[in-house]
Amino acid sequence: MSAAFVIEPSLAEIIEIFTINHPSNRRICPVCGLVKRSVVRCMQQVYSEMINEPKLRAEVRSRLGFCQRHSDLATTVGDPLGNSILFADLVHHSKAEFAPTSNISRRVVKQPTYTCTYCDVEHDAQTRYLHALTDGLNSMHGLWDKLENSPAILCVAHARRLVRLLNKELVPQFNKIYLIQLEKLEDDLKEFIRKNDYRSIGETLGDEQLAWQQAISLFSKK
Numbered sequence: 001m002s003a004a005f006v007i008e009p010s011l012a013e014i015i016e017i018f019t020i021n022h023p024s025n026r027r028i029c030p031v032c033g034l035v036k037r038s039v040v041r042c043m044q045q046v047y048s049e050m051i052n053e054p055k056l057r058a059e060v061r062s063r064l065g066f067c068q069r070h071s072d073l074a075t076t077v078g079d080p081l082g083n084s085i086l087f088a089d090l091v092h093h094s095k096a097e098f099a100p101t102s103n104i105s106r107r108v109v110k111q112p113t114y115t116c117t118y119c120d121v122e123h124d125a126q127t128r129y130l131h132a133l134t135d136g137l138n139s140m141h142g143l144w145d146k147l148e149n150s151p152a153i154l155c156v157a158h159a160r161r162l163v164r165l166l167n168k169e170l171v172p173q174f175n176k177i178y179l180i181q182l183e184k185l186e187d188d189l190k191e192f193i194r195k196n197d198y199r200s201i202g203e204t205l206g207d208e209q210l211a212w213q214q215a216i217s218l219f220s221k222k
Contacts (some may be wrong), residue, residue, distance in 0.1 A: 009134035010034075015143065018150040027213045031129045032220070039070070039118050040077055047082035056088050056117075058076035063116050065090060070118040130158060134165040135175070144173065151207075151211035153181045156216045185211055185218070 017030040052057050062067075065087070074083060082099060130189075136143045154162065159178055163171055188211035195203050 001102055010128050011136045014129060014133050014136070015146060017152055018143075018146040027210060028152075028217045029158055030150075030152045031133070031158045031218065032155055033124040034129050037168075038120050039073070042121045043070075043074065043077045047078050051082045053087050057086065059117055061090055063094050065092075066116040067119055069116060070116050073118070074118075085092065087181060126158075130161055130165060134162060137162075137170060138167050144177070147174075148177045150179075153185065153214065153218065154178070155220060157221070173211060185214060189215060 013034055014030055017033065044058065065071065078215055138149070159174075163174060166174060188208035191208040192205070194210055195205060195208070
């Protein structure tokens, strides 16, 4: 590691996940997990501190609410009162569109966008963590060992983006590690399938029982 290289907070969070040697750490891509945590923290801040901000309400109105994914998250992270305050405003402003004087059948009704405020937060967090990981791999030799030995695997979408960001001479090294990780995951999936065969009744399940969750996470759409 270069003496001038400073580990910034985003990279420190990634390193922390890489060094957690627990089977449950396989369930989600490190970048995906940190991105989701960023969204949740932002959402919690909105409900605790910003719910009455005119700018926030205007943005929610302009996008006609949240996307489906973040609407689902808001039902678990957001509190009932905060959601009521935020969406009472949206319901109120939406009434005009359907009022008798609106001529709704004679004009093009505004369609919802398919991204929302939290999609923007998500995009910014993805960029931040991917660039932090890229800088770390470009500058810290020891980070490669953590990447290789961690039970956590980058999802395919983030692995592809990382390949585009890495110094070209480092891409073969990453591809080699990632291929080994994919082969290990494939072996675990096959082992889980084998142990669920009637001919293997009684065999104890190991870490391979989490492989299917990791596989789903690997191919989730970003």
